[in-house]
Amino acid sequence: MTSPETGPAPSEAAPQSPEESPAEAPAPERPAPAATVTGPGRSRRGEPRTYDFRRPTKLSREHVRVLQIAQEGFARQATTILTTFLRxxxxxxxxxxxxxxxxxxxxxxxxxxFITTFTLEPLAGKGLLAYPLDMAMAIVDHMLGGSGRAQQPNRPMTAMESSITNHLLGRLLDEFAASFASITEIQPAFNGIEYNPQLAQAASGSDTVMVASFAMAVGAREGEATLVLPFSSFAQALNNAASPQLSETALAKRKRAAEALTERLNLVPVDVSVRFSPLSVSSADLLSLAVGDVLLLRHPPDAPLEVTTNDVTFAYAIASNHRRRLAAAIVPTPYAAAKDTA
Known part of the structure; x- marks a missing residue:
């Protein structure tokens, strides 16, 4: 979305006619606001963000809060390692x-x-760490005793430069694993280095990834570093970490509530029916019924009746009486019914 161009301010205010007062001047038309969302990180006023409704936001505020704690811990440890290694x-x-x-x-x-990819064992998928190439070259310069202030070459690293960088990356991955220990146990391992973003195959194009942005500085050089993680690999761990931990008092209260609920369920009244076996008739026969007609129940005379609730048969009984009242005496389940149930 682009803001409408504005021309230079006029040197003199246009004279108003007596018939037109300032209150009656028509208000300038404003463009309708676009649908925007702000990222879960630092708010940026006036910068609209693209929102794809086909890919709804999966990161909740709870997820971001958990990730923020872990990523801030990683940033602090990475600062210490870079300062120590580069002096x-x-x-x-x-x-x-x-x-x-x-x-x-x-x-x-x-x-x-500069892009480095790494595995996330035992989780599936790969992670990715990217920062400017000139900063990666300056880091090598510092590690070899240089000042890092000279103009850095814009080319892929040599085998020696890559070997020196891999030692530093290994330490950063160790600190990354330690920072994420509160979310899930992972053992990241260095996978490779790329310089063309299109060749960094860390995920499928449509996969949802979590991107943590860092302000990175080495000496006088400043740039942005990004740490990318697959959302699907961390989704369950984030849900577990974001759920509140209950105290012992809360757990005891929840247990008492469950016991009281179980006890009350045993006192809930339930409608029970004792019936003959259901009979199927055609619609024509049902509509032609008249007083005096006889329906053949087709219930065997020696078969027990069904004891049901909510159309579910849970016992069998025979007709009886108890103190001049019609009753049903529960009997063992017939063999045929037990065989059908099995």
């Missing part, structure tokens, strides 16, 4: 957590960019 000022700070389709996320990345 220079470094910083990683969580900016926000958003939901994307994987294709939409790849469209936000420049080309080339």
């Amino acid at each position: 220079a000022g470094a910083r990683m700070e969580l900016v926000g957590i958003e939901q994307f389709s994987y294709d939409d996320y790849l469209a936000t990345l420049p080309n080339p960019v």
Whole structure:
């Protein structure tokens, strides 16, 4: 959505006619607001966000809160590791957590960019960590004793540069696993490095991914780093972590309520019927019934009656009487009925 262009302000206010007062001047037309959603991270006023109704938001506020705690912990540990390894000022700070389709996320990345993918054993899927290529080259420069201030080459890393970077990435993945231990136990393992976003096959194009954005700084260089995780792999773990933990008092109260409910269920009155075997008749016969007609029940004279509730047969009985009242005496289930049930 683009805002309408505005021309330069006039140097003089247009004179008003006596017939037209300021209250009667027509209000300028405003464009209708577009349907927008704000990401669960830092709010950005005035920036509309695209919302695809075919892919509804799956990240709830509870999920974001749990992820935010874990990602902030990872950012703090990553800052410590970068500062220690590079012996220079470094910083990683969580900016926000958003939901994307994987294709939409790849469209936000420049080309080339430094991308590393990693597995999430025992969970399915892969994760992805991306940050600017010049920052990745500056990190190697720092680790080799340089200042990192020189112009960095815009090319893929050599085998030596990749080996040096992999050592740092291994430490970052260890801290990532430790930060997510409160959500689920994972053992991330380095998978590979890519520089073209379209070649980073971490997920299918339509898969929903969770993207955590970080403000990253190494020395005088600043950029944005993103950590991408598949939503489907973490969905159950997020639901478990987001559910509130009940105290012992709350658990005892819930147990007493369940016991009271079970006790009261035993006192609920239930309508019970004793009937002959159901009979099927045609609509014509049913409509032609008249006083004096006889319906053949086809119930064997030696067969017990059915004891039912809500059209479910749960026992059998024979007609009897008790203190001058008609009664039904419960009898064992007939063999044929027991065989049909089995």
